[in-house]
Amino acid sequence: MPTTPDIKADLRIAVVGGGAAGFFAALNTAEKNAKARITIFEASHKPLQKVFISGGGRCNLTHACFDPLRLTEFYPRGQRELKSLFSRFQPKDTMRWFENHGLRLKTEGDNRVFPASNNSQDVIDLFLDIAEKYRINIRTRCRVASIRPEGGKFVIQTGEQPPQQFDVCILSTGYSPPGWKLAESLGHRVIQPVPSLFPFTVKSPVINGLQGISLPHAAGRLEIATEGKTRKFEAEGAILITHTGLSGPLIYRLSAWGAQALAQAAYQGTLQLDLLPSIGEQELRNQLEQLLLKAEAKKKLVNTGFERLPVRLWLSLLENSGANLEERCETIGKKTLNRLIENLKRLRLPISGKSPSKEEFVSCGGVSLKEIDFRTMESKKVPNLHFGGEIIDIDGLTGGFNFQACWSEGWAISESLGALR
Numbered sequence: 385m386p387t388t389p390d391i392k393a394d395l396r397i398a399v400v401g402g403g404a405a406g407f408f409a410a411l412n413t414a415e416k417n418a419k420a421r422i423t424i425f426e427a428s429h430k431p432l433q434k435v436f437i438s439g440g441g442r443c444n445l446t447h448a449c450f451d452p453l454r455l456t457e458f459y460p461r462g463q464r465e466l467k468s469l470f471s472r473f474q475p476k477d478t479m480r481w482f483e484n485h486g487l488r489l490k491t492e493g494d495n496r497v498f499p500a501s502n503n504s505q506d507v508i509d510l511f512l513d514i515a516e517k518y519r520i521n522i523r524t525r526c527r528v529a530s531i532r533p534e535g536g537k538f539v540i541q542t543g544e545q546p547p548q549q550f551d552v553c554i555l556s557t558g559y560s561p562p563g564w565k566l567a568e569s570l571g572h573r574v575i576q577p578v579p580s581l582f583p584f585t586v587k588s589p590v591i592n593g594l595q596g597i598s599l600p601h602a603a604g605r606l607e608i609a610t611e612g613k614t615r616k617f618e619a620e621g622a623i624l625i626t627h628t629g630l631s632g633p634l635i636y637r638l639s640a641w642g643a644q645a646l647a648q649a650a651y652q653g654t655l656q657l658d659l660l661p662s663i664g665e666q667e668l669r670n671q672l673e674q675l676l677l678k679a680e681a682k683k684k685l686v687n688t689g690f691e692r693l694p695v696r697l698w699l700s701l702l703e704n705s706g707a708n709l710e711e712r713c714e715t716i717g718k719k720t721l722n723r724l725i726e727n728l729k730r731l732r733l734p735i736s737g738k739s740p741s742k743e744e745f746v747s748c749g750g751v752s753l754k755e756i757d758f759r760t761m762e763s764k765k766v767p768n769l770h771f772g773g774e775i776i777d778i779d780g781l782t783g784g785f786n787f788q789a790c791w792s793e794g795w796a797i798s799e800s801l802g803a804l805r
């Protein structure tokens with residue numbers, strides 16, 4: 385176990401990566417420890433750029449789920465480690481923190497929490513104001529090229545500048561291959577990062593040309609064949625048909641739970657959808673028979689609708705179940721009706737790839753959880769080296785969970801550095 389030296393003079397802290405996790409660790413450390421002299425190294429021209437684009441420019445900064453154990457269920461990786469972190473700093477604390485620092489928040493019907501202004505820039509302005517108050521040195525366009533532990537300190541090299549020495553280093557470089565290389569150069573194991581939270585590419589006549597159509601509630605099972613066995617992942621939620629396939633919360637959830645298996649299988653798999661999970665198969669059969677063989681029996685199929693589905697999807701399902709849309713409803717045969725019910729309850733679609741995402745997108749993988757002490761986020765290998773944010777092998781579903789992990793980790797770092805005198 386690393387031991388923390390007793391630092392008597394100023395505590396020089398380098399934060400490598402000026403994103404959500406690095407800033408939250410820096411601001412809270414500055415508030416707790418007057419001896420902290422903090423420098424944030426940020427590779428790009430502006431810090432906090434992901435905060436800016438997050439939540440469609442509104443920044444979904446946490447999720448109003450206040451039971452730490454239940455909260456961990458939204459994290460495909462890191463559940464066990466986050467349990468202890470969330471019992472110390474959870475969404476209730478995040479909301480209190482922002483409101484105490486003057487940012488009004490609002491919670492939407494689905495429990496996502498945003499600034500009341502709907503403007504992510506307000507989060508950035510707040511962070512920059514606090515950073516200025518505590519004289520945190522923010523160095524933009526300053527990519528850290530190497531970190532060398534030397535005599536209990538860290539020698540940090542950025543581009544052409546002369547190397548600088550620090551007592552503590554916080555590594556928070558986010559979704560960044562060079563950032564993972566820095567962690568490896570310090571002796572840490574990095575679990576191969578692969579994407580999480582993405583839409584699926586699906587080519588099927590059933591959804592062809594139906595882009596823009598959505599269903600508020602479907603259930604899905606993702607089947608992926610890897611290493612001679614089939615792995616299955618299940619989820620529920622809304623789906624959206626796009627011009628390349630399928631998106632929406634259900635798909636994002638499956639892409640997160642199945643991230644590693646999907647990467648191994650080169651993003652090939654099968655998606656089985658229950659388009660009407662709230663209704664049992666027998667009840668569905670009764671309703672369809674009532675509609676097609678009684679209420680609308682004399683109408684052409686093309687002129688019908690089933691109130692539970694968008695019309696264009698209904699017609700596509702009918703056609704792909706073998707019905708002739710120009711025929712009268714009552715002519716629908718038993719075989720076609722059975723196929724229609726099968727398609728409604730167990731529609732099987734081939735996944736042929738991963739589509740680009742304009743929405744939330746994170747990495748699955750990163751610095752191995754086994755090598756971090758989650759009480760302080762300190763490396764178990766290098767004393768005074770801390771990790772925070774996406775660089776670690778932790779990721780959440782969409783809904784504010786990824787930022788919450790950053791805030792909890794940043795806060796734990798500050799608790800440990802705040803106590804250093």
Ligand SMILES: Cc1cc2nc3c(=O)[nH]c(=O)nc-3n(C[C@H](O)[C@H](O)[C@H](O)COP(=O)(O)OP(=O)(O)OC[C@H]3O[C@@H](n4cnc5c(N)ncnc54)[C@H](O)[C@@H]3O)c2cc1C
Pocket residue numbers: 400401402403404405406425426427428431432433434435437438439440443444445446526527528529556557558559560562563742743744745746772773774775783784785786787788790
């Ligand atoms: C489009 C989009 C929308 C999102 N929306 C949400 C949302 O609404 N809610 C939510 O919870 N999550 C959201 N996320 C996920 C969230 O943005 C990330 O989980 C979060 O930003 C991770 O924070 P971080 O501090 O670890 O990394 P980042 O925010 O990525 O910050 C890392 C920083 O390190 C810098 N850096 C990298 N290497 C170096 C180096 N060598 N030297 C110096 N600096 C370096 C980078 O330039 C970057 O600024 C979204 C993601 C995307 C892509």
